[in-house]
Amino acid sequence: MNQSPLGKIAVVGSGAVGCYYGGMLAHGGHDVHFLMRADLDTVRRDGLRIFTKGGDVYLPRVQCAATSEEIGTADLVIIALKATANAELVRLLPPLIGSRTALLTLQNGLGNEAFLSGRWGAERVMGGLCFVCINRTAPGVIRHLDHGSISIGESGRPVSERVRGIADAFSAVGVEAKAVGDLDGERWRKLMWNVPFNGLSIGALANVADVLADAVLRAEARALMDELLDAARGLGHAIPDSFADWQIERSGSMGDYKPSSMIDYELGRPVEVEAIWGEPLRQGVAAGAKMPRLALLHGIIRHLAERHAGFPG
Amino acid sequence: MNQSPLGKIAVVGSGAVGCYYGGMLAHGGHDVHFLMRADLDTVRRDGLRIFTKGGDVYLPRVQCAATSEEIGTADLVIIALKATANAELVRLLPPLIGSRTALLTLQNGLGNEAFLSGRWGAERVMGGLCFVCINRTAPGVIRHLDHGSISIGESGRPVSERVRGIADAFSAVGVEAKAVGDLDGERWRKLMWNVPFNGLSIGALANVADVLADAVLRAEARALMDELLDAARGLGHAIPDSFADWQIERSGSMGDYKPSSMIDYELGRPVEVEAIWGEPLRQGVAAGAKMPRLALLHGIIRHLAERHAGFPG
Numbered sequence: 001m002n003q004s005p006l007g008k009i010a011v012v013g014s015g016a017v018g019c020y021y022g023g024m025l026a027h028g029g030h031d032v033h034f035l036m037r038a039d040l041d042t043v044r045r046d047g048l049r050i051f052t053k054g055g056d057v058y059l060p061r062v063q064c065a066a067t068s069e070e071i072g073t074a075d076l077v078i079i080a081l082k083a084t085a086n087a088e089l090v091r092l093l094p095p096l097i098g099s100r101t102a103l104l105t106l107q108n109g110l111g112n113e114a115f116l117s118g119r120w121g122a123e124r125v126m127g128g129l130c131f132v133c134i135n136r137t138a139p140g141v142i143r144h145l146d147h148g149s150i151s152i153g154e155s156g157r158p159v160s161e162r163v164r165g166i167a168d169a170f171s172a173v174g175v176e177a178k179a180v181g182d183l184d185g186e187r188w189r190k191l192m193w194n195v196p197f198n199g200l201s202i203g204a205l206a207n208v209a210d211v212l213a214d215a216v217l218r219a220e221a222r223a224l225m226d227e228l229l230d231a232a233r234g235l236g237h238a239i240p241d242s243f244a245d246w247q248i249e250r251s252g253s254m255g256d257y258k259p260s261s262m263i264d265y266e267l268g269r270p271v272e273v274e275a276i277w278g279e280p281l282r283q284g285v286a287a288g289a290k291m292p293r294l295a296l297l298h299g300i301i302r303h304l305a306e307r308h309a310g311f312p313g
Numbered sequence: 314m315n316q317s318p319l320g321k322i323a324v325v326g327s328g329a330v331g332c333y334y335g336g337m338l339a340h341g342g343h344d345v346h347f348l349m350r351a352d353l354d355t356v357r358r359d360g361l362r363i364f365t366k367g368g369d370v371y372l373p374r375v376q377c378a379a380t381s382e383e384i385g386t387a388d389l390v391i392i393a394l395k396a397t398a399n400a401e402l403v404r405l406l407p408p409l410i411g412s413r414t415a416l417l418t419l420q421n422g423l424g425n426e427a428f429l430s431g432r433w434g435a436e437r438v439m440g441g442l443c444f445v446c447i448n449r450t451a452p453g454v455i456r457h458l459d460h461g462s463i464s465i466g467e468s469g470r471p472v473s474e475r476v477r478g479i480a481d482a483f484s485a486v487g488v489e490a491k492a493v494g495d496l497d498g499e500r501w502r503k504l505m506w507n508v509p510f511n512g513l514s515i516g517a518l519a520n521v522a523d524v525l526a527d528a529v530l531r532a533e534a535r536a537l538m539d540e541l542l543d544a545a546r547g548l549g550h551a552i553p554d555s556f557a558d559w560q561i562e563r564s565g566s567m568g569d570y571k572p573s574s575m576i577d578y579e580l581g582r583p584v585e586v587e588a589i590w591g592e593p594l595r596q597g598v599a600a601g602a603k604m605p606r607l608a609l610l611h612g613i614i615r616h617l618a619e620r621h622a623g624f625p626g
Contacts, residue, residue, distance in 0.1 A: 203516060204616040220612040223605065292536065292605040299533040300613070303517040 004030040006169050007075030010096045012089070014039060014064070016136040016260070017106050018080030020144060021128075021175065023048050027057050028173030033071045034064040035092065042139035052144040054174065073098035076166070078128075079105040079116070082264075083275035086115050093120070102162060104128055104152070108194060108260075109275025110187060110283060113155045126163055127183050128152045129190045133257050146254055149176035153183035185237035192228045192239075193247050194259070194276050196221035199297045201262035202271065202304055209256040212248070220293070222248060227291045231284025271305040278302070317343040319482050320388030323381075323409045325402070327352060329449040329573070330419050331393030333457060334441075334488065336361050340370050341486030346384045347377040348405065355452035365457035367487065386411035389479070391441075392418040392429070395577075396588035399428050406433065415475060417441055417465070421507060421573075422588025423500060423596060426468045439476055440496050441465045442503045446570050459567055462489035466496035498550035505541045505552075506560050507572070507589050509534035512610045514575035515584065515617055522569040525561070533606070535561060540604045544597025584618040591615070 011022035014036045026032040026048075036043060043062050050057040065071050074096045081089065086107075093103075097120060104126045105112045116125045133146040152167050154160060159179045170177035180186050200206050200217055211217045225244040232239050264271050277298040284291050324335035327349045339345040339361075349356060356375050363370040378384050387409045394402065399420075406416075410433060417439045418425045429438045446459040465480050467473060472492045483490035493499050513519050513530055524530045538557040545552050577584050590611040597604050 200613070200616075204613040205620060206616055210616070210620075214612075214616050216612040217616050220609050223608065293609045295536065296533050296606045296609055299527075299529040300513070300517040303513075303519055303523070303527050303530050307518060307523075 004169070005165060006030055008073075009033065010035060010068070010071050010074035010077045012068075012077060012079050012092055012096070013081030013085075014043075015080065015082075016134045016142055017130055017132070018078065019048055019136065019140075019142045020050060020132070020134050020148075021080070021106060021130070021150065021170070022078060023050050023057060023059055023062075023142065024173045024175050025169065026059055026062065028169075030169065030173075032063060033074070034062060035068060035071060036064045036066065039139040040064055040066055046140055048140050048142070050142045050144060052148075053146075068092050068095035071096060074101055077101060077103050079103060079107060079112075081107065082270060083107045083109055083112055083272045084270035086112065089116075090119065097124075102126060104166065106130055106150075107275065108272050109191065110279040111275055113183075117155075122155070126152060126154050126166070127187070128166075129183075129186050131190070133254055135258075135260075135263065145257060149178065151178045151180045151183075151186050153180035153186060155183050157181075182237065184235070185232065185239065188228060188232035188235070188237050188280075189239060189243060191276065191280050192225045192232075192244060193251070194261075195228055195280065195294065195297070196224040197251065198259040198261035198276060199224070199301060201259045202265045203297060203300050205262075207256045207258050207262065208251050208254045212251060218248070224293050224297065227284070227289065227294050228280065231280065231287055231289035231291060234287030234289045235283065265305060265308060268308055271301065273298070273302050273305050317482070318478060319343055321386075322346065323348060323384050323387035323390045325381075325390060325392050325405055325409070326394030326398075327356075327377075328393065328395070329447045329455055330443055330445070331391065332361055332449065332453075332455045333363060333445070333447050333461075334393070334419060334443065334463065334483070335391060336363050336370060336372055336375075336455065337486045337488050338482065339372055339375065341482075343482065343486075345376065346387070347375060348381060348384060349377045349379065352452040353377055353379055359453055361453050361455070363455045363457060365461075366459075381405050381408035384409060387414055389415050389417060392416060392420060392425075394420065395583060396420045396422055396425055396585045397583035399425070402429075403432065410437075415439060417479065419443055419463075420588065421585050422504065423592040424588055426496070430468075435468070439465060439467050439479070440500070441479075442496075442499050444503070446567055448571075448573075448576065458570060462491065464491045464493045464496075464499050466493035466499060468496050470494075495550065497548070498545065498552065501541060501545035501548070501550050501593075502552060502556060504589070504593050505538045505545075505557060506564070507574075508541055508593065508607065508610070509537040510564065511572040511574035511589060512537070512614060514572045515578045516610060516613050520569045520571050520575065521564050521567045525564060531561070537606050537610065540602065540607050541593065541597070544593065544600055544602035544604060547600030547602045548596065578618060578621060581621055584614065586611070586615050586618050 009032045011018045011034045014034045047060040106128045129151045132148045158181045163179045167177040167179040322345045324331045324347045327347045360373040416437045419441045442464045445461045471494045476492045480490040480492040
């Protein structure tokens with residue numbers, strides 16, 4: 001339909017992240033198609049609403065589909081499915097992928113680019129890290145609470161024209177975006193927040209404000225960050241200590257924000273245990289880092305999440 | 314009344330542990346007086362029932378009192394109050410203490426002998442470690458599930474005649490008892506079970522069988538034991554690695570036993586956070602041990618217990 005420089009975009013996984021980033025692109029005039037399941041009928045009828053600090057966005061007509069076949073081949077596929085559902089991509093992605101289709105995963109944690117690269121070729125794959133406090137509060141309703149920047153790059157490759165073009169497109173629709181050359185290093189930087197804060201939100205039932213207000217938990221969050229710093233450095237990513245301090249400081253403005261893992265856990269949905277805690281632990285230990293706190297936290301969350309999965313919401 | 318070699322015994326804190334060990338002594342003909350609060354009327358009316366593997370015990374008439382003054386000076390005070398209620402002892406103990414009164418604490422964790430010694434003199438104070446799976450299932454009703462031995466000794470002193478006499482008295486009433494010279498070392502040995510199993514019962518909502526069945530949690534329990542081994546050795550207590558293995562193995566027979574801390578936590582009662590996790594962490598770190606897993610577990614449990622305390626049961 002339109003002649004956006006990104007071409008035809010498919011969004012797979014239309015939770016908070018998919019609807020927010022896809023919705024902002026659609027609002028900016030891009031040709032965005034959402035693959036939806038639970039929210040399909042509501043969004044077809046009522047559209048998509050994004051409540052943000054910077055001005056609310058209402059998209060009365062949204063291109064959405066129940067199957068990948070309805071969407072067909074896309075130029076860019078944005079993957080925002082939970083990492084726990086990666087097995088479903090084997091079925092969902094093929095109808096969307098043509099010879100030149102690029103894949104951009106916005107999924108959390110480690111292992112997603114590797115999964116996509118193994119199936120559809122590393123040359124297609126980009127990753128985006130979303131630094132955003134966002135919740136889906138009802139079908140088709142996204143509440144954007146804080147932050148919102150996205151860092152886009154490719155694993156082990158410098159910034160490409162393709163990456164720069166996507167970052168520019170996001171910037172143009174009001175989403176702060178950055179093209180990054182060291183995507184893997186950026187993933188470790190992001191884990192420095194997700195591992196302790198998502199982890200303690202489940203393990204200690206503590207939201208961000210709770211962790212910061214409890215001197216012992218706050219020190220434990222910082223100690224977990226130190227383990228991740230060691231692991232990241234062992235893997236060749238230079239991250240200064242001051243970055244950990246900044247991760248603690250910037251969290252102060254989040255108030256009693258519940259990390260997405262906490263909401264997933266409370267609702268009995270699958271928690272991204274391996275992407276956020278398990279894979280960093282394995283990669284860090286393999287690189288020679290000692291990660292005793294992460295090992296214990298992973299064990300606790302893994303058990304809690306398995307025990308809790310499928311509970312009524 | 315009778316002329317038991319232990320003389321007049323007062324039991325302060327009549328939960329599962331106080332009722333079981335005090336009840337077995339009373340059943341054997343000792344002059345035992347229970348200080349009771351919540352269960353007083355029920356026990357006065359219905360007596361005390363102890364369901365055990367080795368034959369049930371029914372005590373139709375139990376000497377119990379609502380105040381220490383009613384009991385008066387005792388020869389031996391058995392303290393089985395929760396460690397979190399130690400401040401109450403300042404009020405409860407004085408009417409029971411005469412010039413020759415001995416104090417035997419059956420409380421969990423570290424710090425209880427030091428508390429009693431600081432107030433009433435170290436020479437009075439003995440400690441007993443209860444290796445027992447026991448629950449109070451209703452007022453005046455104790456269910457003894459497994460194990461049951463008690464190790465009695467004095468902190469920093471060899472086995473005394475007094476200690477041997479109490480151990481013999483317990484043995485004579487059918488409670489396996491041992492006089493030990495290294496009470497502090499024994500406390501660390503017991504912590505090697507309580508720290509991981511009570512800890513993961515709250516942190517991971519995993520009963521004993523759950524921990525043993527989950528390979529990752531089981532390995533984490535063993536790793537917590539290794540941290541305690543290091544700490545205990547740093548404090549001069551020689552404990553072999555094989556003791557940790559045995560702690561894991563012997564737990565297999567407990568089935569889905571819920572550690573007492575888990576029951577306390579589930580019912581919104583105070584959890585002995587500092588006695589079981591906080592004080593061992595402080596003593597171990599002061600002795601030069603690295604205890605990152607215990608530090609994280611302590612932070613998590615401390616936060617959960619504070620958050621949960623006072624919830625309706």
